[in-house]
Amino acid sequence: MYACTTTQPQIAFAVSQLSKVASCPKMFHLQAAKRVLRYLKGGVNSGIFFQTQPQSQVQLVGFSDADYAGDSASRRSHSGYVFCLNGAAISWQSKRQPVVALSTTESEYISLCQCIQEGVWLRRLFGEFGHDHAGGVPVFVDNQSAIALAQNACLHGRTKHMQVRWHFIREMVAAGEVILQWCPTNRQAADILTKSLPFERHGVCMTLLGMQPHDDRVPAADAGVLVLLSLADSMLWVAPTHGQGGVV
Incomplete structure (x- = not known):
């Protein structure tokens, strides 16, 4: 959970899916969790790359996306947003929506509302640091x-029929807090936060989030990933006679 909220935005969707069954996991859920840990171990030398820029060129940009009725049980959609500072992700979220959306427009609108709430807060935070985003934050x-x-x-x-709280968006747009802009799906950085993607598309989104491989030095976080992976291995066993897995 720490990795997906602080340094590894690309696993946020997978972690959000696993979190839904945290209270009663089955064997295949534990195997899926191990796969996430293996992914982290395999990409331990990759991270978010922040480039130094002059103070006048600090640029905050947001991306908002949603799937439609992706949860097969509840038919709720999944929201995802990310804010990037000079091309590097600094804030993101991947979360199931609180209500059932009746159209793709509605699911995107709900996700956009959640995104704008974060964008308004970030704009004011950066304003206190002396970086005033005149004209609003592009989303x-x-x-x-x-x-x-x-x-x-x-x-x-x-x-x-949509709830009044989602129309918070209109007020923020009218106030100039945010500027809504269209982008094609192949340039949508938040796509990785709403669904599982093919390998190539996953790599494109990683680049859009500012994820890059760094030098050959192994970060200290690698030790933590190895410990978690070894603990996960100790929780899984295979019965020698029946060939069925269990949890100990």
Whole structure:
């Protein structure tokens, strides 16, 4: 959990899926958790790369994305957002939405609301540091209908049922706190936070998040990953006669 919230945004979706069964895990859930640990061990020499920039060139950018009805049991959608500072991720979230969305536009809109809440806070935080983002923080969305809904306060027949709190977006857009912009899906950095991706697409999102391999020095965090992996191994066993796994 520490890794996915502080240094490894690319595993946030996997961890959020595993968290749903934390109270009653089955054998295949533990095997999936081990796979996440193996992934971390295999990429221990990769991390978020922050580039030095002049104070006048500090740029904060947000990305918001959502899947649609990805949870097969509850049919709830999954939200994901990330904020990057000069191309490196500094804040992100991958979380199942609290209500069932009736369309892709609604799921993207709910995710956008959660993203903007974080963006407003980050803008004010950076303002206290002397970095005022004049004109608002750019937030990129790959759903044009969600952008239109946020910028047009007229009544829409297919979205009039939506809860009032999601329309917080409109107030922040009107106040100039954020600037909504469209981006194609292949440039959507938050895509990795909402679903499992193919290998190539996963690598593209890693680059968009500022994840890069560093030198051959093994970070201290590697020891922690090895300890967790060894503990996970000790929790799994295979019965010698029946060939069925169990938990000890």
